[in-house]
Structures are given as structure tokens and as C-alpha cells.
Amino acid sequence: MNSIQTKPFTVFVEGNIGSGKTTFLEHFRQFEDITLLTEPVEEWRNLKGWNLLDLMYKDPAKWAMTFQSYVSLTMLDMHRRPTVTPVKLIERSLFSARYCFVEHMNRSGTLHPAQFAVLDEWFRFIQHNIPIEADLIVYLKTTPSIVHERIKKRARSEEQCVPLSYIEELHKLHEDWLIHRVHAECPAPVLVLDADLDLSQITDEYKKSEHQILRKAVNVVMN
Numbered sequence: 001m002n003s004i005q006t007k008p009f010t011v012f013v014e015g016n017i018g019s020g021k022t023t024f025l026e027h028f029r030q031f032e033d034i035t036l037l038t039e040p041v042e043e044w045r046n047l048k049g050w051n052l053l054d055l056m057y058k059d060p061a062k063w064a065m066t067f068q069s070y071v072s073l074t075m076l077d078m079h080r081r082p083t084v085t086p087v088k089l090i091e092r093s094l095f096s097a098r099y100c101f102v103e104h105m106n107r108s109g110t111l112h113p114a115q116f117a118v119l120d121e122w123f124r125f126i127q128h129n130i131p132i133e134a135d136l137i138v139y140l141k142t143t144p145s146i147v148h149e150r151i152k153k154r155a156r157s158e159e160q161c162v163p164l165s166y167i168e169e170l171h172k173l174h175e176d177w178l179i180h181r182v183h184a185e186c187p188a189p190v191l192v193l194d195a196d197l198d199l200s201q202i203t204d205e206y207k208k209s210e211h212q213i214l215r216k217a218v219n220v221v222m223n
């Protein structure tokens, strides 16, 4: 094991709500040379007793700014988390926060332009001053209607009122970023997986990424 670890090979696992990111990350728990950082939803659901996720879904205009501010802090903590393993998988990122969720809240008017400007300034400052970029992005590509059904089955209470239109808008923003590559500041290569597949078939799809991810682990350890 390379003890004086430089920057680990960093992979963002990105995708719409219900696209199977947590399941994908769990698939890699079997390998010891990889650090998995799952989305800190539990922190968003209980900050000193406040369920910011629920508050945001119940009254987006009032709580979106507060929620996205805290999400950004927890994501920055994950980006900055020192790891001893050669590979680090992170569920989502400050980039999906800015390019997908905050972008949608700006376009839909959920965020006041002044609130959006503050979140954008935070993102730009972090991006220019702290090394948070990915070496690879795994994009769990899904069809909005399929993930909308999954969200209803998963029955995370805060999400039950999420309309299909919201999922469709988030899908488009993920596609703009990861397929059409509209954001030049995030140049990492993207590995697209078909995450519409159901659990029984998805493991073969995950194996496609294993090679790209594990090879990096072996390379770094061998060097």
C-alpha cells in the first residue's frame, strides 16, 4: 500500500434521484483499495434536530437556500476527506450540486437571483481554490419515468411529493452536463452506465466500470 498517498484516483458517481447510486457504491464495498463516500442524506435529515431535506421539499422557496448551503458544506467535507486508499468513490459532488440541483432551483425561481448569486460565488471560489475535481465520472443514466416509479416504491417520506416534471428537469440538466458537456470546468471523462436495468441485470453493467476503476487502484498500488 502506498502510504504517502498523493491525490487518490477520484470517481464521482452521478445520476438522477433513484438512479441506483447507493446500490452502485455498495457493489464496490467488496474491494479493500477503494474508499466509498455515500451521500450524507442523514446529515441533511437531522442537523441539530432539523430535517432540512423535509423542510426544503415542503417549502422550497423558503428553505432551498438553507438546504443547498448545507448540502454544499457536507459535499466539500467529502471532497476534502483524506483517504489512504488509491481510489475514492464519492456519491454526487459539488458539481452536481451546482450544475443540476442549484441550477434547476435558479431556473425555476425557487431560489431568488440574489440567493443563486451567493451559492454560485461559493462554488466558484471553492472550485478555483480547492482541488475537488474528478478523474472519472460514472453517470448512472436513467429514464425519468422509471426512476419516478422507483422513488415511489423506495418511499423515502420526504420525496413522495416529487413530481415527474422535477425528475425530467433534473434529467435534462444531468444530460447537458455529462453527455453534452456544456460545462467546460469539469472535464473528467464520463463512463455512462444504463441504470434503467433492474437489480437482477445491473451487476453486469457495474462490471463495465470495475475494470476502469480497479485498474487505477492496482496501478497506484503497484507504483
Ligand SMILES: Cc1cc2cn([C@H]3C[C@H](O)[C@@H](CO)O3)c(=O)nc2[nH]1
Pocket: 017, 039, 041, 053, 071, 075, 092, 093, 094, 096, 097, 098, 101, 159
Ligand atoms: C449535491 C446534491 C445532492 C442533492 C440531493 N438533493 C435531494 C435529492 C433527493 O431527494 C435527496 C437525496 O439525494 O436529496 C437535493 O435536493 N440537492 C442535492 N445536491
